Amino acid sequence: MKAWxxxxxxxxxxxxxxxxxxTIWTTTDAKTTTTLIVLGVLTIIAGLINLSxxxxxxxxxAQGILGILLFISPWVLLFxxxxxxxITAWVxxxxxxxxxxxxxxxxxxxxxxxxxxxxxxAA
Numbered sequence: 001m002k003a004w005x006x007x008x009x010x011x012x013x014x015x016x017x018x019x020x021x022x023t024i025w026t027t028t029d030a031k032t033t034t035t036l037i038v039l040g041v042l043t044i045i046a047g048l049i050n051l052s053x054x055x056x057x058x059x060x061x062a063q064g065i066l067g068i069l070l071f072i073s074p075w076v077l078l079f080x081x082x083x084x085x086x087i088t089a090w091v092x093x094x095x096x097x098x099x100x101x102x103x104x105x106x107x108x109x110x111x112x113x114x115x116x117x118x119x120x121x122a123a
Contacts, residue, residue: 001054001106008103009050012063012096016043019070019092026084031077036089039070043096050103060100060107067096 020040023033046063050056071093073079074086 003054004051006051006054006103006106008099009047009054009063011099012067013044013047013051015067015092015095015099016040016047019043019088022085022088022092026088027082028085029079029082032079032082032085035073035077036070036085039066039073040092042066043070043092055107057104057107060104064097064100064104067093067100069093071097 017040020037023036028036043063043066046059046066049059050063053059070089073089073093074082080086
């Protein structure tokens with residue numbers, strides 16, 4: 001797969017950007033602001049790395065884990081009562097999880113093809 005072409009990673013970057021910027025227009029506090037900015041920026045970074053180097057299964061996995069952390073953060077950090085920012089975390093996290101899961105089979109297939117291509121032949 002060519003670099004910068006996987007739409008799933010562009011969607012993850014957009015979800016991370018929205019999560020990080022939503023703290024500007026959504027009622028929040030210091031804890032939730034920090035959480036969404038950090039997880040959002042890390043999701044953006046993972047997405048951009050995945051876009052530039054589409055065969056890195058570990059970074060794709062990290063992107064999915066960041067989506068999970070974003071999704072569970074309202075419960076773990078007890079901000080479910082802050083409806084706007086909680087919904088933002090749930091939606092951005094869910095979107096990141098779904099698009100990462102969608103992209104993983106192609107990443108794994110590319111990796112398997114790469115390993116088979118580089119196997120030394122038996123003599």
